[in-house]
Amino acid sequence: MxxxxxxxxxxxxxxxxxxxxxxxxxxxxxxxxxxxxxxxxxxxxxxxxxxxxxxxxxxxxxxxxxxxxxxxxxxxxxxxxxxxxxxxxxxxxxxxxxxxxxxxxxxxxxxxxxxxxxxxxxxxxxxxxxxxxxxxxxxxxxxxxxxxxxxxxxxxxxxxxxxxxxxxxxxxxQSLTTMISILTQWETRCGDVISDIEAEIAKIRTNSAKRRAKEHAQMALFEKTLSNWGPEGSESRLAGPKNPGWHGGMRGGAGGFVGNKREFSSDDFDDGYWDNGTENAYDTLVAGSRMDIDEGAGSSRMGPAGAGARHAKRFLGKKY
Structure with missing residues (x-):
């Protein structure tokens, strides 16, 4: 008081x-x-x-x-x-x-x-x-x-x-009746506010439960998918089937070799091409492709120096 x-x-x-x-x-x-x-x-x-x-x-x-x-x-x-x-x-x-x-x-x-x-x-x-x-x-x-x-x-x-x-x-x-009416109205408004707050809390809880259930389902699906990627099948799934025309250096196609020429190895040419080919195979190949390979300054295909260079190139890739 x-x-x-x-x-x-x-x-x-x-x-x-x-x-x-x-x-x-x-x-x-x-x-x-x-x-x-x-x-x-x-x-x-x-x-x-x-x-x-x-x-x-x-x-x-x-x-x-x-x-x-x-x-x-x-x-x-x-x-x-x-x-x-x-x-x-x-x-x-x-x-x-x-x-x-x-x-x-x-x-x-x-x-x-x-x-x-x-x-x-x-x-x-x-x-x-x-x-x-x-x-x-x-x-x-x-x-x-x-x-x-x-x-x-x-x-x-x-x-x-x-x-x-x-x-x-x-x-x-005489004012007690008015005061009681005012307090009753105030109590009603307070009850309405509390009801609205409780309804909003229930809505938030429901949405939160749905969100957690969805996240749990997504996690279960992810774990199930991850478990299917075992050690035995992982390599085949990741690599996939090799294409005969793949650029990794496999033989095939009309040209006899498919792939990047910078990835060649000496084993890829160990097929007797350079030994069993004609004497002018290199010249014919070069003339047909219109490419000069590894020709230094002053070199010539017709001169002795050029013949020596061609002779060296004939043994390119040969294993001894």
Whole structure:
């Protein structure tokens, strides 16, 4: 419980004790009790005093007219405002302490309901004519821990910036139905939000489970495929069948050899071609292909040097 509210409850206890222990039940005694309770500087809540049977007895038609207004006055101090007091006829007059107390309580209600609070609006609501008087009232409320506020007289318009209000006003019984309705609507909205959150959580969990199942199926398929690539069949699968016309150096085709000439080896030519061929086979081959192979500068096919070169080339690839 707020400390300010606790102090206000403690300040009211002597008056409650006096109302319960005193055998006098006359309307005059109850009226004096209400006047003293509302004039006390530290009393700001009065609901417990209102619930006492002796106080409620003032509502009886047998109560003298001069005391009937004290119960209404106590109700205004509990949850009403200065404007309620001004608008209600046949109420007892207020002394100076009661006037200050009711204005302070009205300031609490206005601060909780209206923002921003301008000087002019507060002066009209509290029947104050001078800005200095309003500033004195607000300062008293601040030092009494009723509100946390800052005065801004230089702004246009001048305002009172309230940041917090002490929970010192009693709840009007007629407003309980409205409060219950508001709280019920708030509870319903909270339930709808919780339901939406739970549905979203369930959706996320379902999608996550589907995703994990899909990943598991893909991993199982991958492992099954990988297991089929055993040691026995891996070479054949990777290499594949050799094509007789493959460029790796196999014999075949109309030319007698297929592949890159730079990958030749001496074994590929060990077929007696150079030994059993005609004397002019090399010349015929060269003349037919129009290629000069390994001829140095100044060499000639017809001269002795050229004949020697041809002779050397005839033994190319020959194994000894």
């Amino acid at each position: 707020d400390q300010t509210h606790t102090r206000a409850m403690e300040a009211l206890q002597p008056f409650i004790h006096l109302a319960n222990s005193n055998s006098a039940t006359s309307p005059k005694f109850v009226a004096n009790l209400i006047t003293n309770a509302t004039s006390s500087p530290n009393t700001y809540v009065f609901a417990e005093l209102l619930e006492i049977q002796m106080v409620q007895a003032l509502r009886s038609t047998d109560t003298p007219a001069e005391y009937q207004g004290y119960l209404t006055l106590l109700e205004i101090f509990s949850w009403g405002t200065w404007q309620d007091y001004q608008a209600t006829p046949n109420l007892p007059p207020l002394n100076e302490k009661q006037t200050l107390k009711l204005r302070l309580l009205s300031l609490l209600s206005l601060s909780a309901a209206i923002k921003p609070l301008t000087y002019q609006m507060l002066m009209d609501a509290l029947s104050i004519t001078a800005p200095s008087e309003l500033e004195s009232l607000v300062t008293t409320a601040i030092y009494s821990s009723l509100i946390t506020a800052r005065l801004s007289p230089a702004t246009s318009p001048p305002t009172v910036n309230v940041t917090s209000v002490a929970p010192l006003r009693d709840v009007k019984p």
